[in-house]
Amino acid sequence: MTTLTERDAGPGAMAGLDAIAMAEAAFARRKAREAWRRRLLPAAGVLATLALWAGLVYVYKVPPFIAPSPVLVAATLVQKFGLLMTNLAPTAVEAVAGFLLGNVTAILIATAFVHKKVLEEAFFPIVVIVNTIPVVAKAPILVLLLGNGLEPKIAIAALICFFPTLVNMVRGLESVNPQAMELMRVLSASKTEVFFKLRLFNSLPYLFSALKISASTSVIGAIVAEWIGSTTGIGALIIQATYAFDSALLYATVIVGSAFSMLFFLVISMGERLVVRWQAPVGH
Amino acid sequence: MSLQGQAPARLSTPPPLAEGGPGTALACHNVTVRFVTDRRTVTALENVSFTVEQGGFMSLLGPSGCGKSTLLRVVADLIAPTTGSVSVLGMTPEEARRRRSLGFVFQDAALLPWRTALQNVQLPLEVGGARGLPPGAPTPSELLKLVGLEGWENSFPHELSGGMRQRVSIARALLGGPRLLLMDEPFGALDEITRDRLNEELRRIWAETGTTIMFVTHSVYEAMFLGEQVLVLAANPGRVSELVDIDLPRDRTLRIRETEPFIRIAAHLRDCLGRGA
Numbered sequence: 001m002t003t004l005t006e007r008d009a010g011p012g013a014m015a016g017l018d019a020i021a022m023a024e025a026a027f028a029r030r031k032a033r034e035a036w037r038r039r040l041l042p043a044a045g046v047l048a049t050l051a052l053w054a055g056l057v058y059v060y061k062v063p064p065f066i067a068p069s070p071v072l073v074a075a076t077l078v079q080k081f082g083l084l085m086t087n088l089a090p091t092a093v094e095a096v097a098g099f100l101l102g103n104v105t106a107i108l109i110a111t112a113f114v115h116k117k118v119l120e121e122a123f124f125p126i127v128v129i130v131n132t133i134p135v136v137a138k139a140p141i142l143v144l145l146l147g148n149g150l151e152p153k154i155a156i157a158a159l160i161c162f163f164p165t166l167v168n169m170v171r172g173l174e175s176v177n178p179q180a181m182e183l184m185r186v187l188s189a190s191k192t193e194v195f196f197k198l199r200l201f202n203s204l205p206y207l208f209s210a211l212k213i214s215a216s217t218s219v220i221g222a223i224v225a226e227w228i229g230s231t232t233g234i235g236a237l238i239i240q241a242t243y244a245f246d247s248a249l250l251y252a253t254v255i256v257g258s259a260f261s262m263l264f265f266l267v268i269s270m271g272e273r274l275v276v277r278w279q280a281p282v283g284h
Numbered sequence: 285m286s287l288q289g290q291a292p293a294r295l296s297t298p299p300p301l302a303e304g305g306p307g308t309a310l311a312c313h314n315v316t317v318r319f320v321t322d323r324r325t326v327t328a329l330e331n332v333s334f335t336v337e338q339g340g341f342m343s344l345l346g347p348s349g350c351g352k353s354t355l356l357r358v359v360a361d362l363i364a365p366t367t368g369s370v371s372v373l374g375m376t377p378e379e380a381r382r383r384r385s386l387g388f389v390f391q392d393a394a395l396l397p398w399r400t401a402l403q404n405v406q407l408p409l410e411v412g413g414a415r416g417l418p419p420g421a422p423t424p425s426e427l428l429k430l431v432g433l434e435g436w437e438n439s440f441p442h443e444l445s446g447g448m449r450q451r452v453s454i455a456r457a458l459l460g461g462p463r464l465l466l467m468d469e470p471f472g473a474l475d476e477i478t479r480d481r482l483n484e485e486l487r488r489i490w491a492e493t494g495t496t497i498m499f500v501t502h503s504v505y506e507a508m509f510l511g512e513q514v515l516v517l518a519a520n521p522g523r524v525s526e527l528v529d530i531d532l533p534r535d536r537t538l539r540i541r542e543t544e545p546f547i548r549i550a551a552h553l554r555d556c557l558g559r560g561a
Contacts, residue, residue: 179394182362186388188381188412197411201398278398278440 068248076248077255084237084256091234092260094150094222098157099214099264106162107207110169114199115191120170131163135224143228153230157221161214168210172203205279208272215264223257234260308371309464309496310336310359315368317354317522327521328354332368334515334527336498338463341490343511344500345553351522352500356466359498360388373463380464384408387457387495389467393449395441395456401428401448402437405456417460427455430489447478454486458493467499471506480538483509487536504553505541508532516556526556 050070056062057069064072077084113120139156146152176198184194226235234257241250317329328351336342344352357363358370361377372380380386395404405424408414417423422430428437431451441449450470457465471479483506490497501507507514508530518525530549532540540546 177392177394179390179392180396182357183388183390183394184411185362186360186381186386187384187408187414190412193411197407198396201396204398279442 065245065247068251072248073251073255076252080249080252084252087233087237087253088256088260090150090153090232091219091222091226091257094153094225094233095157095218095260095264097150097154098159098221099161099218101154102158102161102218103165103211103214105158106165106210107169110166110173110203111195113166113170114173115195127163127166130159135160135221139225139228142225148229153222153225153233156225157218160217160221164213164217165207165210168206169203172206173199175206176202205276208268208276211268212265212272215268216261219257219261219264307338308335309338309340309373310498311371312355312359313369313371315355315358315365315370317351317358317363318366329358329365330521330523332517332522332524334524336496336513338373338496339494341497341499341510341512343507343514344498344517345504345507345514345557346502346517346522346525347519347557348502349522350517350519352502352517353468354522355517356388356468356498356500359464360386360466382412384412384414384460385463387459387462387465389450389453389457389465389470391469391472393441393446393453393470395449395452397441400438400440401433401444401452404441404452405459407456408459414460421461422458424455424459427458428452430458430492431455432485445478446474447482450474450482454489458489458495461493461495463496465495465497467497469500469502472501479506484536484538486510491534504550504557508546508549508553509536509538509541514553516553518559525559528553528556 054070057067068076113124135156138159139152142152142155146155173195180198181194184198189197222233223235223238226233227239230236234253237253238250238257241247241253312335313333315329315332316327319326319328332351332355334342344355346352354363358365359372359377361381370377373385375383375385377386395401396407399407402424405427409416409424425437428434431454433448433451433455436444436448441452444452454470457467471482474482486497486499487510497510499507499510501510508528511530514528514530516525516528517523528549532545532549
């Protein structure tokens with residue numbers, strides 16, 4: 001005891017504490033620097049790319065209908081903001097509706113597949129075959145079937161979401177820890193209880209991986225669908241701007257489309273963080 | 285061959301329950317388990333017979349592939365024996381399972397990662413037509429206290445160490461006061477220091493709850509430190525090699541492992557294992 005108190009009060013202990021405090025401060029500084037770097041470097045990358053783009057257009061005197069300068073694109077984004085938003089609205093509605101329809105269907109079918117293996121064996125090949133048809137080929141077929149309104153666009157966005165979610169959801173529902181399954185059996189749990197207490201939760205991380213993919217692909221599906229016989233929407237505006245050689249509007253439209261895609265992706269990622277709270281944080 | 289000849293006769297008349305008096309927690313009689321695979325039929329257990337007294341602590345010791353986990357799963361009604369009979373507290377394994385007379389602790393804790401420690405212990409109350417806790421039985425939080433996890437109720441499994449996860453799983457298995465606790469190498473994946481501490485605590489929990497325990501391990505020290513009896517199994521096919529009574533004081537600390545009787549029994553168990561190999 002005495003030796004401890006002596007050492008605590010002694011000059012050596014003070015020096016030790018100082019060293020710890022200094023090490024901690026250095027660590028905090030390093031952390032802060034790293035956080036800034038993570039924020040600044042991507043911004044610097046974007047700015048450098050924009051500058052290079054502007055420089056090339058200026059130096060080689062590229063005519064605006066071939067490739068506009070970033071300044072012109074920015075100006076168009078501001079001037080034609082109303083037009084861009086009017087065209088974003090239908091695309092957003094189609095993408096979100098398709099996202100909901102495709103994913104809900106995929107979740108229900110995955111549940112059926114897991115409960116009745118026969119269904120999976122009989123119908124999974126058909127799902128694979130439909131998935132191999134490219135979107136540009138599916139689009140005209142669905143336009144012929146469903147007409148010229150929102151329906152074929154929603155259907156295409158839904159189809160594009162459907163496959164990744166189905167595959168991931170089946171995997172998530174099935175890849176349950178075998179010992180957890182044995183535990184449920186020891187507890188005499190029913191099939192329904194196993195589904196709601198075990199399989200469903202087990203599938204959520206898999207489901208969210210698929211939902212993040214669908215969030216951006218559903219927007220692509222809606223845009224591609226609009227290329228065929230549509231007068232409004234981001235897809236239609238892309239076609240119109242291309243034929244009018246209005247490349248600044250074309251670029252602005254593309255930016256608006258991908259900005260919406262990114263926003264959708266972020267919303268789903270935030271949803272994931274709210275729902276799947278039990279996983280150990282993984283370093284990125 | 286003679287065994288296979290007997291099998292149809294056993295199927296036509298319901299197998300008699302393995303004999304066991306009122307003080308018997310578990311009785312296995314001529315239990316044989318065969319698995320048919322694509323290439324061959326594997327005999328995991330052959331003619332295994334033994335009994336465990338109520339309140340007893342039996343360790344199952346044997347090399348890997350001797351069918352010790354299979355035997356535990358037969359008792360827990362997770363695997364049906366090919367022939368032979370099992371009586372758990374005078375019931376069939378299925379009845380014992382449905383009445384929640386069994387608790388099972390798995391090798392990897394098998395906690396549900398989306399549930400907190402407390403919610404994991406509560407799981408048995410939410411499935412299998414659970415009727416709530418019997419009067420006087422310890423509550424989930426009391427059980428967490430019993431296994432030394434007071435204050436960790438709201439932690440998720442990924443926030444707990446391997447040893448703590450296994451403690452949660454023991455608390456879960458003890459919920460509802462099972463009369464037979466089956467443990468399948470629960471400490472096999474833990475470091476030796478944690479394992480030693482949990483061994484001592486398991487002896488304490490056994491003494492406090494009075495539950496009969498069957499404990500599978502491949503560690504000679506663990507088997508004899510924990511068990512009042514050690515059933516040594518041999519492999520290929522899995523069969524009983526010897527039943528060894530552990531003649532050590534009931535009140536044990538880890539220090540007992542350095543004493544002369546302990547070393548003598550350990551040597552004997554090693555001989556048993558050597559003969560089986």
